[in-house]
Amino acid sequence: MHEVSLVAFITGATSGIGEACARRFAEAGWSLVLISRRRERLEALQQELGEQVPVHVAPLDVTDHDAVARTIEALPAPFSAVRVLINSAGLALGKGPAQEAELADWHRMIDTNITGLANVTRLLLPRLIATGSGATVINIGSIAGHTPYPGGHIYGATKAFVEQFSYNLRCDVSAEGVRVTDLAPGMTESEFTLVRMKGDASVVDDYYRGTQALQPHDVAEQALHIAELPPHISITRLEVAPLCQQWSPFTVLRNDA
Template sequence: MTDTTRTAVVTGASSGIGAATARTLAAEGFRVVCAARRAERLESLVAELGDAAVAVACDVTSDEDVARLAEVAGGRVHVLVNNAGGALGLEPVAQGDVALWQQMYDTNVLGTLRVTKALLPALVAADGEGVIVNVGSVAGFTAYEGGGGYTVAKHGVHVMSETLRLELVDQPVRITVVAPGMVQTEEFSLTRFGGDKERADAVYAGVPGPLVAQDVADAIVWMATRPAHVNVDLLVIKPRAQAAAHKVQRLP
């Protein structure tokens, strides 16, 4: 690594949007620090990317793990992609599972907080090029039945991003949010439904052309590589078939 190498950190990099983003950043010439809980999945990704990447086993709900991530990332970080998160369950609020709500908040909101705090000095030190891309969701500004715990968490990510942008207005760091709609990945819905593949597959049944992980990765990297004076506050990306969180075209 040379002094001119740009460093990017991607959390939740073991699959889906995170893995696709890591690959795309590596292709753009970044040294990519890939962080996720599942070390074996990370090692496979890093082996694929070669010298352009390094793996860090990291649970974003752990202070110790996040401190180790910051140490590996180094003194200058140009891009931070806070992607670790996810949805669990689809019960009405009246039947909400408190433990699942807690887990979603801990990962999506407090995990983003931990990683941002730990890496902010390195982002400030990146010669005016530091940018944070927080992976939100259309659930961050739209409510829908059964989505209470997830929408609460993603609303938190969006508001935290807006607050941070205000507080860091005099610092050389950009704060951005990408808000995907329906994205068909190998794990998001499967995790939400506790491994029930039939229910997970039904989410995308009949939908002509849901987004895939690479679509969101392309948007993230585009946001992260704008000139240093350009801040993309919020980028909403949905498939054409999705007019709103609750309004989706389905073919027979």
């Protein structure tokens, strides 16, 4: 096995932005701890990226507090000095109006995007603080945390949580040398939309048709930049969107239409 270098702990590593971060950080020589639920994908990544850098994988659901705690507790010594945590595990479910949404979908978004992120962050903080100067938490938020849109309801609200939590966390841990960033992407082409539309690939094709969306590696590039800045520089929030994604003017509902 290669010698363990700087360690990046990445959730949501089996797809999209998390997977792209795993690849980009490996390319830059970082050792990896990769977390997600799908074991086969994690093992395939371990095999592939393990040719470049040391890789430790742990299949788990971030909403399962005990599993997260056990995994962090049992990190093999070379991987325990974590310098960067990237919280990318997350999802949206459904795109219809709030009044037609499945309450179970709301619970799952809250559990994953809020409780899961809180579990991993809180349980890993002692390791990040022990690493000290240069340690960084990169929370993958979203432009949806700032900009409301029809059908955004709970998903956007969970990302508003990610933003405010990132700021509040920074208040507490900056004196320990730990930086915290809300890295907030716009439209990024990944499995995100397939998951959101519950496997309906026709909606996915339509959504990305004629656009030049961000690719996961575009976001990963920003994450690496944030992580490798000199330790006295802290990016509080970085919003990155494809040029094709634009705001809309206010919509006015008229009763004479």
